[in-house]
Amino acid sequence: MSASFGKKLERIETPIPGLVVFELPVHGDSRGWFKENWQREKMLALGLEDFGPVQNNISFNDAVGTTRGIHAEPWDKWVSVATGRIFGAWVDLREGPTFGTVFTTEIDPSRAIYVPRGVGNSYQTLEADTAYTYLVNDHWSPDASYSFLNLADETAAVAWPIPLADVEISEKDKAHPRLADVTPIPPKRILVLGASGQLGLALRERFGDASHIEYATRADIDVTAADMSAARRWRDYGLIVNAAAYTAVDTAETAEGREQAWAANASAVAALARVADDHGITLVHVSSDYVFDGTLEGAYPEDAPLRPLGVYGQTKAAGDLAASTAARHYIVRTSWVIGEGGNFVRTMHSLAERGIDPRVVGDQVGRLTFTPDIANAIAHLYESGAPYGVYNVTGAGEVQSWAEIARQVFELTGHDPQRVTPVTTEEYFSSASGPIAPRPRNSHLDLAKIASTGYAPAPAEESLRAYVAGLKG
Structure with missing residues (x-):
């Protein structure tokens, strides 16, 4: 011996x-x-x-x-x-x-x-x-x-x-x-789902076009299919980023919308979690402030009790629970997402330029989250080997109402911010003809946990300023 x-x-x-x-x-x-x-x-x-x-x-x-x-x-x-x-x-x-x-x-x-x-x-x-x-x-x-x-x-x-x-x-x-x-061995493959959405586009920008990165839309891969376990040689993958979701909050309150929301936001996530757990893959799932009811005083920590108000929030909460069954998981909880394509900031910018004075909800508060910040946070968690679990990711800074943000957009575009009239949520939706989902009044998410890993989210106001400047250009 x-x-x-x-x-x-x-x-x-x-x-x-x-x-x-x-x-x-x-x-x-x-x-x-x-x-x-x-x-x-x-x-x-x-x-x-x-x-x-x-x-x-x-x-x-x-x-x-x-x-x-x-x-x-x-x-x-x-x-x-x-x-x-x-x-x-x-x-x-x-x-x-x-x-x-x-x-x-x-x-x-x-x-x-x-x-x-x-x-x-x-x-x-x-x-x-x-x-x-x-x-x-x-x-x-x-x-x-x-x-x-x-x-x-x-x-x-x-x-x-x-x-x-x-x-x-x-x-x-x-x-x-x-x-x-010797041809150097590339890293394990990365699969980004929801690649054509707002966050998917930001993830393309962040991860790039290396040969081991795969971007997929719903047409490319059906995560709820019975043969999902055989859809890829999963041992070749190190990371799955689920940026796909059903986000039609109000339509989710209809019979058809409810079915689609549960399929995309819960059943699909459960299927991904099984694949990830079976093959040692890290799963990143993007969550929402809608898993909370918005009644908490102050910022929501990651471990706050789940209290979703409507169908969309319920399906997102179920997706969080499903994702957490994978041994290697990051649940990135965010709010008020702004990226490429149609969004609140673009709408306010367009109204300002067209001379339309909007009525905007003033009794819901939170912080904008720009998709590059989410993409960077996801990459940071994975690449730094941060402890698995739930992380809040939003823009940094003070919380604001939608109306306050709208006034900022007007001011940044050279228009009178007083053209924006704050109204209550009830007043805003009073003339709606279809189903309206309940919204959390407080979407303030605590950022201490993600900061403890060494990641500093960009201030929301600075990101807004840069974003509006891009729209003006």
Whole structure:
């Protein structure tokens, strides 16, 4: 037994992002030894991603010097040895600034290493009868796509303890390419649903047109279909952003609208959550202030009780609960969204320019949220690895009524803001002929939680000023 007893469980970072060494406590006496080779609760407490292993493999090696090639598989691995000792070499083959970075160390029964997808993994046995074991989070498949690096690559320049000329290497491993000829492995795929909507357009701007980004509309993918689980090779995906929703608040109060709202805002989200949970995907779901009744004094925190008033709010609340069943989820709750296409600010701008003096609701308060801010917040949460859960995301600053915002738009366009007349919600809808959904009077969402992750939402008034200036241009 080459492992040392008495180590404390410890996490050790490496130069390769996501590649983490763990020292493991091993307990033994004259009869032998015992260790917890994988203990999910303790590993997560040390910050390891909950990577969801589904298959355990063991490679037994008779002879000292057995050398296995540098392979980067499309899954994450927890590597350790049950008996014996290895020299391990890992090379980052992922796209990005750390491509080609090398890390080496010895692994015995008192040490393990977490190897993220896209990092090339290889080893050389230093003792006879070495049992090399690894947990993986996808089932082995002959159709899986691998990347390889030659063991003798001059750029990586791995300092093998036993020269490669003195060990047996498979013909396949000898034929693997040098680093200059390796195509970097792209990140896991990102799927954005609702790509043609206001937020979808902002997400296109934020995430760009890289080959691993997929934008889909309702016509491209039916998330409520029975074969949803087979619609994609989901293990290739790292993120699903659900920017699709039924948002016709008043029409949702009709029989047909109610059915459509529940299908899009609740049933579809439940289907996405099942896919995300089954395949270790992060799900981002965009929620609404309408899950609250607006009676709270002050700002709504993320954990305020759900009290939706109308059908739209009820379906959004149900969608929040469905999304939360995915282990990796971010529920981004927002309000008063402004982006490309028709919206309140554009309408007020048009009325001001056409000489129309509007009556605008003055007893509902909140903050505008511009779609680039939502898109940036989503990217921040995912890329920073913020704790999963619900986050409020709106513009920053003081709350205002719709009428106050309308007056700002008039003023920013060079018109008299007093042309806007504040009215109550009841007065505004008094002449409506169809069903009218109840609205929360207070849509003020607390931003402390998203701020604690290092994200600072843009002030709503500054965003409004820039947006109106764009309309004038």
